[in-house]
Amino acid sequence: MSTDAEKTSTDAGRPGTTLSRRRAITLAGVGVAGVAGVAGGAGALIRGATDHASADAGAPADAVPFHGAHQAGITTPAQDRLHFVAFDVITKDRGRLVAMLQEWTAAAARMTAGRDAGVFGAVGGVPEAPPDDTGEALGLPPSQLTVTVGFGPTLFRDAQGRDRFGIADQRPPALADLPHFAGDALRPEISGGDLCVQACANDPQVAVHAIRNLARIGMGVVSVRWSQLGFGRTSSTSREQATPRNLFGFKDGTANLKAEDAALLREQLWAQPGDGPDWMTGGSYAVTRKIRMQIETWDRSSLAEQEQIVGRTKGSGAPLGRSDEFDEPDLAARADDGQPVIAETSHVRLAHPTLNNGARLLRRGYNFVDGSDGLGRLDAGLFFIAYQRDPRRQFVPIQTQLSRHDAMNEYLRHVSSALFACPPGVTDAGDHWGRALFG
């Protein structure tokens, strides 16, 4: 049906007669090009708007390519906004699940290029039918939208032990259930999930639009289990980006894995051949943790205590005892009183690779504020997202250390936890999410 629809759309010349997101952008592009005097570039963009065959070609400047060896939204320079959602699969029909993943892939390819989710778009369909795009992103640019998909442990074998889709033997060993960590106060209804979608963009409306349209496409196949909005990235994933601050007011993610560290990414981020089942090679494992911060008590702790807990200065972000943000922490340094400059229980020390067998993470978290909690306290914190090659060697040992010893725990509560295997990238228009897994 979608093929016919696509044909009809093109034959009827709809792209020329309807207001599509892409067209609005193209027109804006013409304006810019006119000023800059680059007429040829503008012409190419206009043609690109009618070219359904290639979503990536001629994409506007703030579009992130959808197709590639790895999924976008991992090493992509962290955007400002997040809408993350976990789904339960509610069908038992493997064919329907795969068909939905195909539809999702096509819709994501379109939306990341700044187009409407469906081929007719928000206003291009027949008046009697509900539009195949919800419309709130009409006229908005791609905003560096990335859509990243992952598969949770329960997709392979559900809580009752059933292999619903005949893929239990494809579960990667690295997708092992996370252990209970000291102090975990997890709420099951906002933890776990069979599938996840991470939508990141520089405009929150664009991120929400992506999730909303994918959830709609999935009606009857998946059901939203939980979702989380994030504002304000708390990590940099590229050296081009300045280090942002989390809600404790500290720079976060200074020592993050970054897109430029090619060798480290191979070693620490991407699943390599032989790590597990082939379908996961080139993919990465995402751990998400919703970490509520006890904002009010933190705010009345002294600057010295805050810096001791973090192990960095609040102003520059330099490790205690050093002067520049990117200086290596000197974990051996002692003050005049013989005490370590960077406390034994400080966050920086406990999370440092030297204390964790060299394990690193690519963190991609976001600040969240879900209003207030009824006691007048901000319901706020960090929605932590970390990508890695193998959580058993990376997140699990690091979090074990932190959960036992981190002085910061007094101000933190982990309320949600999830783990997903994010497959490698969708390579081209003939490929789709889950193709290698489901065959």
Add this chain to the structure above:
Amino acid sequence: MRTTRFLVLAATGVLAVTGVTACGSDDDSSSAAGGGNSVTVKATDTTCEVATTDLTAGQATFSVTNSGSKVNEFYVYAAGDRVMGEVENIAPGLTRELRVELPAGAYETACKPGMSGRGIRGALKVSGGSAAPKAADALLTEATAGYQRYVTSQTAELLTRTGEFVAAVKAGDVAKAKALYPVTRTYWERIEPVAESFGDLDPKIDGREEVIEEGMEFTGFHRIEKDLWTTGDITKDGPIADRLLVDVKAIVAKANAEKLTPLQLANGAKALLDEVASGKITGEEERYSHTDLWDFNANLEGSKAAVAALRPALEQRAPELVKQLDTEFANVEKALGQHRAGDGWKLHTELSTTQLKELSDSINALAEPVSKVAAAVAR
């Protein structure tokens, strides 16, 4: 439909006296032609014996005797549970007739002891006559005529039941009024979008407390519901009950006179599911009685009736959609069916959040394909 109001009122009177009426008969001239198929049906609480299951095309008359202890119903369904004819409210010991025009084809008969569930089904084959495929427009005309019949049968029951409910309220019989409340509302909820199109009457009959505007009295079903389930004091509700019956009579007359288009049918089918998704799943509709699942089921049945009326047209225009609709209607029925309690339904408050979410998921899964029916009908 021209004289429907008169017929409905007359039928109610007759029903009260002799218990014989024919909700399923069609008023148009075609029903005069055709052979004289006469079929007796013996219904009990557990059986449904249809004397002949091979008929010739044309008019058939089913004479249904209820020798069980529960109130019964008898249906003739075409594929997809499209109601060809139905006779409701057959009290124990009574015989009622159903006259229905049946072209050649495969059908199902069903008795519904206790008036709930899928009923006791049996096959019915009709042969002979012309089976030439009908033009698309003719199919849509038949769809609206078929649905109009459905509306007429539901409004007739609505009137009867409202009368009984009002009588119980005025007699101060709290237990009986409580028992009749969800049953009465079933007939309202099945055709709610039709009723709701009469904007002034709907809030008087079905308005919830919060939608009542300044200067307007809180009346109707939900006012009496509140009194029945909160204080149990209905001694002052006589005038409200009388008023309810007057308003229901007025809306029934209007609904029966309304000429619906195929597009309205399609949108009505969707609107009914939207009712479920927004008001029943949340327990807002029946906040005092918690009988939301009765409404849920009635909305679902009404939506299915509208889609079933359109089915022959949809089979020509969008066969894939028909398959999807069948699957999803069956899924919702299965999900909801887990919460039956006797001949009725569990209370909304007896369901866990997980169970409500499962129902919500199944309704969403159904509402998506149903939302595509209008476009298929329009093209």
